[in-house]
Amino acid sequence: MGADGGTIPKRCELVKKKKKKEKLDKNVANATRWRLCRLSQEPLKRPIVACRLGNLYNKEEVLNAILSKRIGEYEVAKHIKGLKDIKELKLTNNKEYRESGADKGDIYKDHNIAPFCCPVTGISMNGNYPYV
Template sequence: MGCDGGTIPKRDELVKTRKKAEEKDKSADTIAKWKYCALSSTPLREPIVACELGLLYNKEAVIQYLLDKDSYSNKVCAHIRGLRDVITLNLTKKANYKEKSAEKGGEYVDVQDSEYICPVVGLEMNGKYKFYFFRKCGCVISERALKEVKSDVCHKCGVEVDMEDVIVINGGEEEVNSLRMKMEERRAKEKMEKKLKKRKAEEPVNDESKKELKMDDTKSVSKQKVATNKTPAPAAKASIAALPEKARSDYSVAKDPTNSEAYKSIFTSHESAKNRPKSHWVTYNPLYF
């Protein structure tokens, strides 16, 4: 069956098919990540910095963002709190590199050409190969160099590095999520260390103040004891005068006129007791067997 003019329709003209989802141009996406700032979308130029998630920025753009965060709707760098959260990269330039532009007619532009290379194996930093940087020194090196030349020091500057602090540049989704978890753990650890240092700094002051308080308390207690032990002379005399006559310390049985001579002779203070023979004390049943 045909249409006017004897044309025969095709299947795709009669049956509607689902449209394929639009996909990103991989080459354009790679160029955007490795040659342009993730924040300002301007070409990367030194000094170039990287965050703990492995994204590349112009340092100038990061400073402008920190000065006025409200004017930026891009949340790609929401995790950057200050310049301490970015690392200035120590890049190795390729010799005889010449930047070419497509604006000039009749000139071929190689999109794979890069200004920076790996200092060990010479691979170009263009997104085709994986690159890492050391968080401690900021030196950038390729994955192949890390695997082939294993060392505990940086391959470029010789600084001692920890392999746990190696961050992949422009990694995949899983790698970025792993870096984000490490970043949060590191920040939590730093926060706890700051709190511990603050507590340790405050502890000596608290101990000294406690010692001073204890010394003041002991002094006040000792003063109270001395005050309670010492009674004023008039008060002592008044208390002695208030006692009964026979309870006083200066009372004498021999001098008391109310006592009879027979009662006075019982005590050793009587004159008759002076000539009285003294006897020895003998216990009952001394057990002399």
């Protein structure tokens, strides 16, 4: 601890700072919110339902959770008590969207193109624009 000809440590070398929490990228959060079921985290498939908070679910998953009385176990669905709390959506397929398996990197793939779009304006339902 000294008298050996070494260097004298500075305060910044001794005091450790708290690590900052990692933030989830906004684009990734939008992609998961608009493409995956909030209960099962599986890709959305018809019929699709929405709750009053705007979360999207596969109707089959919600029905299974309600019938098995385990809907209250999910933090994202505690406010759903029955079928009156959800509304079935009539969504328009996006012609530009193509489901592909692995992204090999040999072609350009736009990750902002969503499977559904607005029937009037044609804007993708990807979370970047308001969708009604």
